Amino acid sequence: MSIYVGNLSYDVKEGDLSHIFAEYGTVKRVQLPTDRETGRPRGFGFVEMSSDAEEDAAIEALDGAEWMERDLKVNKAKPREERSGGGGGGYGGNSRNNFSRR
Template sequence: MSIYVGNLSYEVTQEDLSAVFAEYGSVKRIQLPTDRETGRLRGFAFVEMGTEAEETAAIEALDGAEWMGRDMKVNKAKPREDRGPGGGGNRRNNNFSRRY
């Protein structure tokens, strides 16, 4: 299981997050998703801790805490839903304006 960390500064680094979460146990992995087109950070991360007890301690201590000028949203990450193949859908059926 992993921890979802939201409302992050776009300036945050893996090292920054590792330092904060290391206060609550061993940090196994950090993911900082980026936008595919711009390469810019998306403002959230996923953190994996060594044990469930460490995850719980980090969530309880950090959810709502101010860090880097923002109030962090920290909770257990939900499993990613399978969206099936494709990814974009058929835009013609989404009420977009048509060009003639």
């Protein structure tokens, strides 16, 4: 399991986040997703710690805490939803989008 950390400053680096969470236990991994097109941080991240007890302590202490002039949103990360490939585009069947020439 991992921790979701939201409302992060765009200036935060993985090392910064790791340092803050290390006060509550061993940080195994930190991820800061970036925008595919710009490469800029997206304002949230994920932290994985060694145990559930460490994660719970970090969540309790840091949710709502002010850091880098922002109030953090910290909670258990939800499992990533499976995405289906390709998609149909919505042009089949009797849809209004199903154009035809007469």
